[in-house]
Amino acid sequence: MVEPKVTVVNPAHWLDERGEIPLAPAALRARALRVAQCIEYGGPLARGHWRETLIPCRRRPSGEACSGLLGVLKQSDDAILAFCAVCKADEYLIYEWEETLWAEGPMEPLDVAAMSGADEREPRRAPGPESRDELLARTLKLLGSSLTPAEVKRMIAVARAPSEVIHAIVGSLPAPPAIASLERFMPLFMDLWNDMQPTPPGLALEPPRIRTKVGANQPCPCGSGKKFKRCCMFSDTVH
Structure with a gap:
């Protein structure tokens, strides 16, 4: 050899x-x-x-x-x-x-706008998908859902509470979704819900329960002793 x-x-x-x-x-x-x-x-x-x-x-x-x-x-x-x-x-x-x-070692990052001769007075766009619909489509795919962003928006338009839409989406999945995919979907969904269901002038509503910062595997704040994802994660109010 x-x-x-x-x-x-x-x-x-x-x-x-x-x-x-x-x-x-x-x-x-x-x-x-x-x-x-x-x-x-x-x-x-x-x-x-x-x-x-x-x-x-x-x-x-x-x-x-x-x-x-x-x-x-x-x-x-x-x-x-x-x-x-x-x-x-x-x-x-x-x-x-x-x-x-x-x-x-690694070179310093280069200014793309300067390299391309772009006008510095123009606002810079953050990299990534250019619309919320693209992000929503991506997170729906991560969940394993066949729904489109347009279908989700139609569900939001007629729903009385975000939990109705969430239960409908999760219930239509062929298998239980991974917690990681839910954690990516929920903030985007709630931003969309809040944009489509604005708070009436002069009426201050409590933020929906689904926006809680409690981790999915942490004890539910309602005191039931269960994990948050097994208890109030998909409810509008804490039981």
């Missing part, structure tokens, strides 16, 4: 004339990105220290696939050794990496 020889790398040899990772050939770009990841992980380490990365190992010394993750070690001469702690194979020995973009 012949053990694989470690590849000695000077990062400058992997970059183009502008100091960037070339787009082609694809195999060279893939190897350069892998080296850049190793530098990101290993650059900030103190000499003699190592850490495990999220970079998957590619092979065992025998040539078989390996399920391990690469570790990076900062050697006494500041070279970074990328190795697998599972199959013990060394992959890269990286030297003269200090002038690379990744020398001090």
